[in-house]
Amino acid sequence: MTDLTRLSAADLAARLASGDVTSVEATQAHLDRIAAVDGAVNAFLHVDAEGALAQAADVDARRAAGETLGELAGVPIAVKDVITTRGVPTTAGSKILEGWIPPYDATVTERLKAAGLPILGKTNMDEFAMGSSTEHSAYGPTHNPWDLDRIPGGSGGGSAAAVAAFEAPLAVGTDTGGSIRQPGAVTGTVGVKPTYGAISRYGLIAMASSLDQAGPVTRTVLDAALLHGVMAGHDPRDSTSISGEYPDVVAAARRADVDGLRIGVVTELGGEGFQPGVRARFEESVELLTKAGADVVEVSLPSVKQALAAYYLVMPSEASSNLARFDAMRYGLRVTPDGATPSAEAVMAATRDAGFGDEVKRRIILGTYALSSGYYDAYYGSAQKVRTLLARDFAAAFEQVDVLASPTSPTTAYKLGEKLDDPLAMYLGDVATIPANLVGIPGISIPNGLADEDGLPSGFQLLAPAHADDRLYNAAATLERLLEQHWGGPILAKAPELEATR
Amino acid sequence: MSEPRISRDDVAHLAGLARIDLSEAELDRLGAELPSILGYVAEVQAVAGDDVEAMSHPIPVRNVFRPDVPTPSLAPADALAGAPASEDDKFLVPQILGED
Numbered sequence: 001m002t003d004l005t006r007l008s009a010a011d012l013a014a015r016l017a018s019g020d021v022t023s024v025e026a027t028q029a030h031l032d033r034i035a036a037v038d039g040a041v042n043a044f045l046h047v048d049a050e051g052a053l054a055q056a057a058d059v060d061a062r063r064a065a066g067e068t069l070g071e072l073a074g075v076p077i078a079v080k081d082v083i084t085t086r087g088v089p090t091t092a093g094s095k096i097l098e099g100w101i102p103p104y105d106a107t108v109t110e111r112l113k114a115a116g117l118p119i120l121g122k123t124n125m126d127e128f129a130m131g132s133s134t135e136h137s138a139y140g141p142t143h144n145p146w147d148l149d150r151i152p153g154g155s156g157g158g159s160a161a162a163v164a165a166f167e168a169p170l171a172v173g174t175d176t177g178g179s180i181r182q183p184g185a186v187t188g189t190v191g192v193k194p195t196y197g198a199i200s201r202y203g204l205i206a207m208a209s210s211l212d213q214a215g216p217v218t219r220t221v222l223d224a225a226l227l228h229g230v231m232a233g234h235d236p237r238d239s240t241s242i243s244g245e246y247p248d249v250v251a252a253a254r255r256a257d258v259d260g261l262r263i264g265v266v267t268e269l270g271g272e273g274f275q276p277g278v279r280a281r282f283e284e285s286v287e288l289l290t291k292a293g294a295d296v297v298e299v300s301l302p303s304v305k306q307a308l309a310a311y312y313l314v315m316p317s318e319a320s321s322n323l324a325r326f327d328a329m330r331y332g333l334r335v336t337p338d339g340a341t342p343s344a345e346a347v348m349a350a351t352r353d354a355g356f357g358d359e360v361k362r363r364i365i366l367g368t369y370a371l372s373s374g375y376y377d378a379y380y381g382s383a384q385k386v387r388t389l390l391a392r393d394f395a396a397a398f399e400q401v402d403v404l405a406s407p408t409s410p411t412t413a414y415k416l417g418e419k420l421d422d423p424l425a426m427y428l429g430d431v432a433t434i435p436a437n438l439v440g441i442p443g444i445s446i447p448n449g450l451a452d453e454d455g456l457p458s459g460f461q462l463l464a465p466a467h468a469d470d471r472l473y474n475a476a477a478t479l480e481r482l483l484e485q486h487w488g489g490p491i492l493a494k495a496p497e498l499e500a501t502r
Numbered sequence: 503m504s505e506p507r508i509s510r511d512d513v514a515h516l517a518g519l520a521r522i523d524l525s526e527a528e529l530d531r532l533g534a535e536l537p538s539i540l541g542y543v544a545e546v547q548a549v550a551g552d553d554v555e556a557m558s559h560p561i562p563v564r565n566v567f568r569p570d571v572p573t574p575s576l577a578p579a580d581a582l583a584g585a586p587a588s589e590d591d592k593f594l595v596p597q598i599l600g601e602d
Contacts, residue, residue: 103580196560210559236568242561309543320520327521329595334586336596337523344596349523361522365513365532366539368520382546384556389549391557424539440560466561 004029005166009075009223012169016063016074023056023063023074027118030076034120034167036500042142043152043162045081046089047121052076055118062116072226073116078168080159081122082129083214084203085109088119092205093127093137093155096326096333096355106203107235108172108214115230120168123158127357128323129179129207131155132429135420136359143416144187146456146495150413153183159217160187165498170227171217176207177311178408178433180215181445185408185459188447188491190218190476192228193433195466196440197242199228200235208318209240211311211437219492221446221477225253228469247470256477258292263462263475264299264401269432274410277451278458282407285448285460288482289405289475299397299404303389304435310390311434312427313370313383320367323360326352362423391439398465403475406432408445408459436463444472446480447491457491508536 004012004026015021031049038044059074079085082092084102086109091097105113112119126136134142134157142157144150145165152161159171160183173180175193184191192215199214206212216227229250234243265286270279290296328334328351329344336342337350356364370379397404409429419426436443441463448460460479464471484490510533517524524532578591587594 100584103576103583197563239566240559240561240563303549306546306549309545312539312543313546324521328586330581330593331584332586342596344598345521346523347596349518349521352521353523353525353528356522358528361524361528362532362535362539364520364522365516366536368516369508369512369536369540370543372516372519378547379543381556382550383543384558385550385554386546387557387560388554391560423535424542427539438560 005033007169008220009072009169009218010220010226013071013075023059023118024053026074027052027056027076027120030120030168037165037498038167039501040143040148040498041145041161041165041167042140043123043158043165043167044078044121045091045093045124045139045158048088048119051088052118052120055113055116059116059118070115070230072230074118075169076118076120077112078120078123078159078162078171079109079112080156080171080173081125082174082205083108083172084205085119085122088122090122090205091139092129093125093139094355094357094360095138096351098333100331104203107200107237108231109203111231111233117170117230123156123162123171125158126155127360128205128319129155129174129176130319130359130363132178132182132426133419134158135416136357138357141416144413145498146188146413150415150456151186153186153413155179156183156217160184160189160191163189163217163219164492164495169219170223172214172231173217174204174212174214175437176211177315177437178430180217181433181443181459181461182409182430184217184445185447186413186457188457188495190221190224190444190446192216192224192444192472193436193442194228194232194469195242195442197240198232198246198469200238200241202235202237206322208315209322210318211315213437219490221473221480222250222253224444225249225473242467247468249470249473252470252473253477255474256481258289258294258475258478261294261403261475262401263289263294263296264397264404265296266304266404266406267298267300268302268304269406273428273431274407275412275451275453277453278407278409278411281449281451281458282460285479285483286405289479292478292482297401299401301390301393301397301435303386303393306386307390307435307438308427308431310383310386311430311438313379314387314438316363316367317370317380318367320364320371323364326355359423387438390435394439394441402464403471404463406461408432408461412451412454412456412458432461441466442469442472444476446476448479448483449491450494508540509533
């Protein structure tokens with residue numbers, strides 16, 4: 001019998017539709033896989049077996065009754081723990097929210113439920129999505145399924161590892177500076193940050209409101225498109241939700257034809273600081289796309305040089321404001337300091353010291369500095385100007401080309417603990433992903449091979465203009481097909497088998 | 503271009519503004535880490551000319567109003583379910599004003 005956990009979401013969906021398998025069977029198979037391997041991977045903070053099986057049984061009953069269902073109905077999914085799920089614990093990887101049971105669903109959660117996707121559980125992440133390695137989770141790091149001693153990327157390392165370890169065919173991530181795409185790159189999976197505002201932020205616990213965007217985490221480009229289609233759409237509860245026409249990303253993924261597509265290789269993203277194996281795989285991928293008919297040129301985005309600095313001002317500034325809501329009054333942890341009758345302010349300060357981890361404190365202090373009187377113009381104000389310069393660079397580039405390409409991450413997965421004591425070194429790993437967030441454009445990362453020096457996955461990133469997410473799916477699906485022909489199968493077939501423990 | 507300077511006392515002041523009761527060890531560590539991070543991010547000042555407008559939001563948006571239709575809101579019991587303390591359908595909080 002086929003191992004249901006090894007199927008793509010699209011293939012599993014086809015078997016569910018044909019009646020070959022039930023959603024209860026598929027969901028149980030993934031719950032069994034989680035039980036077998038998640039002790040080693042730690043991708044999940046909470047597994048909701050009962051809820052997932054109930055949702056699966058409901059879909060099976062509706063299908064049996066002849067109801068018309070969405071394409072992904074019955075395919076189980078994992079959800080990053082930064083997205084609220086009614087009645088299911090949501091911590092955002094923080095001690096300050098330990099044990100919190102949200103009284104409402106995020107719009108993303110509502111859409112998944114409406115489309116009939118059983119929610120297996122909540123995935124591990126850097127606290128409040130602050131980090132690039134999942135080591136800043138208050139509940140211990142997630143381990144990369146390719147090498148358990150290495151990082152799975154971050155902040156959404158749990159979602160990427162869950163998909164890479166066949167614990168879920170699909171997962172939801174969020175991407176503020178690369179938190180979907182970089183974990184995708186280092187775990188050999190697919191991750192997409194859609195156009196800002198394409199997927200509602202309602203119920204997404206905010207880090208940086210002008211940068212945060214939810215998106216799909218999957219093993220194939222088509223699966224990502226299918227999930228993107230389920231989650232995207234205007235939401236009146238999110239004032240920054242975009243309206244109007246949404247591109248047909250599923251059709252684009254199925255088209256997979258780059259003949260005549262103009263691709264710009266970003267000069268500033270690929271030279272110094274990029275691991276040789278990552279560069280080699282990137283050049284091969286560009287060669288494959290060229291042979292498939294794409295017109296490849298080099299494009300310069302000069303302001304990319306300041307983008308990382310701008311990001312590490314804008315993001316902490318917005319985060320320091322957003323995290324002010326954790327005040328120990330309405331939800332979450334409350335720590336009362338010693339003393340006869342401590343004030344609300346003293347309770348708040350003691351709670352935030354006890355409830356926030358090191359990276360969160362670092363960013364709140366940095367953001368508070370950047371926004372404080374006397375420094376605002378020089379730091380936060382200047383960073384906002386860099387955003388404008390970067391947007392101009394991208395606008396000029398997209399007059400010449402349809403999509404831009406670069407490696408997703410400068411390196412493959414590094415060892416757990418390697419960059420924990422050097423925050424700036426860890427921040428530098430986001431250099432290729434953060435420009436998209438600063439200007440709101442969509443980006444995708446797909447696996448494009450293993451680096452020769454360490455045998456670990458590298459990622460290929462494509463960026464497109466805002467609202468043109470379909471271009472990413474078309475080009476990425478083409479490259480995926482060409483690479484899999486070359487490899488003789490999906491990249492994850494090369495990953496070591498995880499030892500199952502029961 | 504201003505040189506980023508941040509002392510341990512500055513960190514203590516910022517922690518007060520941010521309402522985080524940082525320990526002495528945390529103040530020491532952040533006081534040591536922040537100058538290098540600030541030194542790096544200060545490079546934005548080199549290119550941010552007076553003629554460049556600031557961008558606060560990546561996709562142009564204007565204020566939107568949805569139809570003024572009443573919709574159900576959270577029931578008091580749901581809203582209070584996660585509260586550290588509550589009483590009579592209200593959040594119970596420590597005293598707001600100090601003693602002095």
